[in-house]
Amino acid sequence: APGAQQFIPPQADTLDELRVAATDCRGCELHRDATQTVFGRGDASARVVFVGEQPGDMEDQKGLPFVGPAGRLLRKAVDDAGLDPKHIYLTNAVKHFRFELRGKRRIHQTPDRVHITACRPWLVAEFAQLNPEVIVVLGATAAKALLGPTFRVTRQRGELLPWPAAAQHPEDFQRVPVDSAGATTDAPSAQLLATIHPSAVLRADNQDVAYDGLVADLTVVARALA
């Protein structure tokens, strides 16, 4: 698979430019059956960036991330944890919906490693335009994209970890901010926290317990910002 890199304008210096360019991405096969690219959205100066898996059925139709049931749950959890929902940025590890048709229903399929790898340049490009204090990794797919295949969300969830040192290819994410005089300043030191994906909360046997766990992890994020 060719991957997304060739579709990313090398001179892009805003999220909007990236979002427009991403509409034409054919970096892997997922663009063929999905309706549209679903790029990240939110505040470019967000203190907290959330990385999910991939758009779901509703996101694919609307062209916006986290607008379906998982998104509703996530927004409630953000609120219950005391985070300001206006100052977050939401994106996904993979930007097209992967599904299997069963009759007329489109059933979510977890992206494979090839899709995660192909789409990863968009995530790196987004992070080059963002400067969060905390990155929230929602579930195993986002963890694979950012932290590599050996990271276990279940073992390390709810823990603040150094970013980008925790990332699989930290050099990809190293951003050297340039001030108005053109001088480089110190690279930012963000933190990262992995937690359960909101869709996994919806699928859990005990949804209340799973939801409280998500809120508890996001409360750690809220405290780190205070």
Ligand code: URA
């Ligand atoms: N699940 C995700 O991971 N991302 C979305 O945008 C919606 C559901």
Ligand code: SF4
């Ligand atoms: Fe491009 Fe990512 Fe969509 Fe694949 S999933 S076509 S790499 S935007």
